[in-house]
Amino acid sequence: MRPLLRFWPDIRARLGTYSLVIVLTLIGNGITLVIPLLTGDIIDGPIAHHNLAGLWAPALAILAVGIAEAAALFGRRMIVAPVASHWEIVWRGRLYDRLQYVSVPTHDAWESGQLLSRATNDMSQMRRFFAFGGPFIVVTPIVILIGTIVLTVMQPVFGLIIALMAVPTIAVIAVFESKYRITSRQSQDTMGEVTTAAEESVQGVRILKAFGREPWMARRFDALAQRLAGLEVRKAKLDSWLWGTILCLPTLAQAAILAVGAWGVLAGWTTIGTVVAAVTITMVLRMPIEMFGFLLSDLLMTMTAAARYWEVMDLPLGITDAGGAIADAPPVRAWRGRVDFDDVDFRFGDAAADTLTGLSLHIEPGRTVALVGATGSGKSALAALIPRLQDITDGAVRLDGTDIRDIPLGELRSLVAVAFEDPILFSATVRENVAIGAPGADDAQVRRALGIAQALEFAEALPEGLDTQVGEQGMALSGGQRQRLALARAIVGTPRVLVLDDPLSAVDVDTEDRVQRELARVLPDSTTLIIAHRPSTAALADEVAVLHEGRIAARGTHHELLRTSALYRDLMGASPTTGPAAAQDSPAPGVAASGAGAMGVAAGLAVEVTEAGAATGCGTAARAEAVASSGSVADAGTADQTAAGGAASADGAPGATAPATSAEGVAGAGVRAPRGPDGASAPSGEGRT
Amino acid sequence: MSAPASASAEAEPDALPPDISKRARRLLFSLVRPRLGSVIVLSLVIVVSACAATIGPVFVAQALDDGLPRAADGDFGALWSAIAAFVASALVGGAASFASTRLMGITAQRIMLDLRRRLFRHIQRLDLGYHERSTSGRLVARQSSDMESVQDFLSFALIESALGILSMAAIAVILVWLNVPLALIVFAGFIPLFFVSRAAQRAQRTAYRRTRTSIAKVIVHFTETMGGIRAVQAFRRQPAGRHTLAREDEQYCDANTDALRGVAWFSGLTRLIGNVTQFAIVIVGAWLVLEDAAQVGVLAAFLLYLRRFYNPLDELVQSFNLYQSASAALEKITAVLDTEPAVAEAREPVALPATGGGERAGGGRGGRADGAGRALEFRGVRFAYGDGPDVLPSFDLAVPAGQTVALVGSTGAGKSTLVKLLTRFYDPSAGAVLLDGVDLREVANAQLRRAVVMVTQESFLFSGTIADNIRVGRPEATDAQVEAAARAVGLDDYVRRLPAGYATDVKKRGGRLSSGQRQLVSFARVFLADPDVIVLDEATAHLDIPSERLVQNALETVLRGRTAIVIAHRLSTVEIADRVLVMEHGRIVEDGKPADLIAGTGRFAQLHAAWRDTLA
Secondary structure, three states, rough: OOHHHHHHHHHHHHHHHHHHHHHHHHHHHHHHHHHHHHHHHHHHHHHHHOOOHHHHHHHHHHHHHHHHHHHHHHHHHHHHHHHHHHHHHHHHHHHHHHHHOOHHHHHOOOOOHHHHHHHHHHHHHHHHHHHHHHHHHHHHHHHHHHHHHHHHHHHHHHHHHHHHHHHHHHHHHHHHHHHHHHHHHHHHHHHHHHHHHHHHHHHHHHHHHHHOOOHHHHHHHHHHHHHHHHHHHHHHHHHHHHHHHHHHHHHHHHHHEEEEEEHHHOOOOOOOHHHHHHHHOOOOOHHHHHHHHHHHHHHHHHHHHHHHHHHHHHHOOOOOOOOOOOOOOOOOOOOOOOEEEEEEEEOOOOOOOOEEEEEEEOOOOOEEEEEEEOOOOOHHHHHHHOOOOOOOOOEEEEEOEEHHOOOOOHHHHEEEEEEEOOOOOEEHHHHHHOOOOOOOOOOOHHHHHHOOOEEEEEEHHOOOHHEEEEEEOOOEEEEEHHHHHHHHHHHOOOOOOHHHHOOOOOOOHHHHHHHHHHHHHHHHEEEEEEEEOOOHHHHOOOOEEEEEEEEEEEEEEEHHHHHOOOHHHHHHOOOOOOOHHHHHOOOHHHHHOOOOOOOOOOOOHHHHHHHHHHHHHHHHHHHHHHHHHHOOOHHHHHHHHHHHHHHHHHHHHOOOOOOOHHHHHHHHHOOOEOOOOOOOOOOOOOOOH | EEOOOOOOHHHHHOOOOOHHHHHHHHHHHHHHHHHHHHHHHHHHHHHHHHHHEEEEEEEEHHHHHHHHHHHHHHOOHHHHHHHHHHHHHHHEEEEHHHHHHHHHHHHHHHHHHHHHHHHHHHHHOOHHHHHHOOHHHHHHHHHHHHHHHHHHHHHHEEEEHHHHHHHHHHHHHHHHHHHHHHHHHHHHOOOHHHHHHHHHHHHHHHHHHHHHHHHHHHHHHHHHHHHHHHHHHHHHHHHHHHHHHHHHHHHHHHHHHHHHHHHHHHHHHHHHHHHHHHHHHHHHHHHHHHHOOOHHHHHHHEEEEEEEHEEEEEHHHHHHHHHHHHHHHHHHHHHOOOOOOOOOOOOOOOOOOOOOOOOOOOOOOOOOEEEEEOEEEEEEEEEEOOOOEEEEEEEEEEOOOOOEEEEEOOOOOHHHHHHHHOOOOOOOEEEEEOOOOOOOHOOOOHHHHHHHHEOOOOOOOOEEHHHHHHHHHOOOHHHHHHHHHHHOOOOOOHHOOOOHHHHHEOOOHHHOHHHHHHHHHHHHHHHOOOOEEEEEOOOOOOOOHHHHHHHHHHHHHHHHOOOOEOOOOOOOHHHOOOOOEEEEOOEEEEEEOOHHHHHHOHHHHHHHHHHHHHHO
């Protein structure tokens, strides 16, 4: 009962209206008791006395009562309709809102279907109860009680019979209640699982089709649907005991009253009139008693729904402002953007081991650091720590020296923009989706951001240009297109800190290259952490940090690390120690060798190229040194002028990812020169001219 | 690359064809037909229960009018037999109610199970184009909240309305038997009742359709928010989300209020009609009694039965309410069920020729020879999404069995479209895609999926354990095979370190896999599936290069000689190919061995030079 009582504040707010509903229910059900009295009057009065004129008064009274009853019924339903409908959406709104703020790790522990079934099935159960069952469950016992009292006053023995009938009824109800509550809970939970399966089958439809696994998924679904059906049947079976009993017992009580009454009449301690009246009253009482069975199951299901609702509402927020709450729009102060990870430990929920342990990483304001690491090394976990989508287990993440846990969440997240590897678009226009990154951004800003992300061209080519609906309810875009829109969203507000979690993995090399050139040019002041898998991305960063076994194992520029870190060479596919990798440096013979039709790299090929790789491996180092000594590029400001002359890059200067197809490409080589905090180009450690 | 959504009329998921209610009824009948036996038994039980309830008062009257006076004279027989009959009617009524509730529950759940399974399978059968046009939230709504409406109707309303109608019919017979003119007055009440019902049905249908449409929107928004919670929180979208939900929910609330108010009018008016009839009966009945055309007892009985006659109307209103809601839901479900998949399985499929390796059972690949791939051909293929522009204007390509082909090209060049045609997610607008010379449209689904498997960039995990997820590749695979597959792609070490190993639930926190690890799961699935043709659509995008190589090496060993189509944005992926195709605007602009292309001056050579330089 407690979960239901917790809705009391909402009911109290509409107590006047809801009381009126209850009163109207009482009137609608109580007033009909008058009609037998009136008809009795007519039979004993006008008809017995052949007085046609005397008929009108009681007949009109019957009409009046009839109209009043219909009016009470109409009024009750009219009044309760908006109240109950409104409660449903208010409660769903609260549930939704709680879930919006509950931390990501907490979310991950819930199946989406469970949340959805709570927000829809359970809420409509509550609405139905408050619209109908609620008032009746208040009124029905009152009517039964009044009826019993009237009976007792009439003839105590009859009251006693009703009371005796109540004993088995209550016993049945008690057994029913506990069993039904358990079953109803299981059924509602299973409903959530069925919803999850339905959702997964729709969201994972490509995988299912690709493997032809529709039958497999259908079997999984069947198992759940069958369990649900089984539980519903069990509910029906429990219902059948209750309803069978509840239908039977009042009639047996009536029969008892009839028998005892007949004996009483014969014995002389009661009159036939009393017996008739008593039987009539039990007749009237049958309706509420029978209904009580339905009301009880309804109440129990509603209690389950309410309990499931509160389970979600009681979820701790997990990640909050210092005060334990989350402010929507805290004031945003000015920050420089220095990011420090100090001795950070991080462990996923109930995982057995730390994902990050004792990790330290410092990023100066305005610098770009590429984070590189093997699959599953915790790169995304680290990225999620900055906007506090996950919280660290130990240590501290600081922004300009302030522990980010002391910065209001809203402020932190408005300073830090994220582009996820798994791009999420909202059901809105392209323009709105981008502007989410900087509320109030104007058309020019949105276009500029799209331009940087190399998304303007395709966005303008959409049927309605930037006003085309995308996301779940709109145009289906390709992975690469979605990623670029998500990137545009991340950069539109020129964030202080930019976290890019492998944001261009689905974009072709050409486009990726253009995006990165633009990024470096237009966001010189944003501190950027970019998770990279491709050498081209790493090459563009001021520095590269290699994540290995939960810590930063190596740090330096792309070229330094290529020289000094075997781990890094391995990750970038440039390592001569792993056979196939060598093919990267010397592709021509490698390819020739693999011409046999190998899917991967043939073992033979690997051996063959190892020598060549070793040779070029040394060559790489040699070239890198050459670059270091000659000094590749001047500062970014002069890059455009020096572009044509930046031919040095053809030899492997940091920015040489350019396709070298056009002057534009070559210019980019200069632009992509690493930036120092002062804006000058200074590949750390490699010196400059 | 992009599929136009909601552009064409048939793509609008909320538009219902005009004869939808007829089709929804047909669906309902088709669901009930296999349960006809239970339905007939159920109807009989309900008749018994209605009769028992109706006849009870007759025995009470007998006991009072006949039994009691006789008992006063010392003859207890009549009294006892009346009471015994009454008790019997109570017991029969109770037993009938017990039986009907059970039977109804079982029948309703069987029907629901049929409907759920039918809808689930149909949605799975629908082509990818349909899935991309309609939103996942809406398809979930069809399977959750719409199902709930149907279930509520079946399990609560059906029995009540049947009981109500039957007892009304029984009472009508008794009324006619008691007094014809009075009965006619009662029946006259049916005339306004008919008009009220018809008006209500029309108004309610619209209102309930609105509730189904608006709740689907709420569900769509809800799933979108919860699915994208990271972005919602990172970009502080909570207030905006709250507003959207409030807006969608407001419409639902209005629709619901209108529907409930419609019920208020309907139930108020039917009660009024009943009560006015009662008044007319009192007046006319009293007059008839006074004119000696009727007896007082008849009038009394009439009034008693009249009350009982109109009582079921309450339940009928309630049931009608649920019926309207359920039929609106059924209409929505019917609309999905009536959609024919644009990519349908052939009626009389043509078998693919046997591959060189023969049958592969139980993962025994030892006997499989090289060159057991299948030849692919695109013959004059034109393709456009819906009414959109041609993505592939005229495409011809032949890939011999066993060849590894890499597709390169900028985003939107048509690479993904190409593989969607190859895996028959879509059918070409013109021309044909052939596998070993057989048109894909003529290949049985099971055989096609056995022969061609695609790994996509998105690697979806289903709830369940890691082993379950790998087993998607081949459900009958043994634990050892699952582990071997995981080991081959380099996932085994990680999984072993998890507390429950392969039995770790992927949705539980300990089993959270990174996107790269999820891709490894996808690859492990392919290992188990062991197809003739493997299609990789940027399947290694989230992997670091050593992991990618490991996967490629493993694939090379296991799938030696299979045909492979690889879309890659990373050149490290491309170099292993026998042949590279560079695509632009739906056409092949370069085609050759990687070495030849690199040696040339084309786009691929430029891309390659640029990529190589970053490693220098």
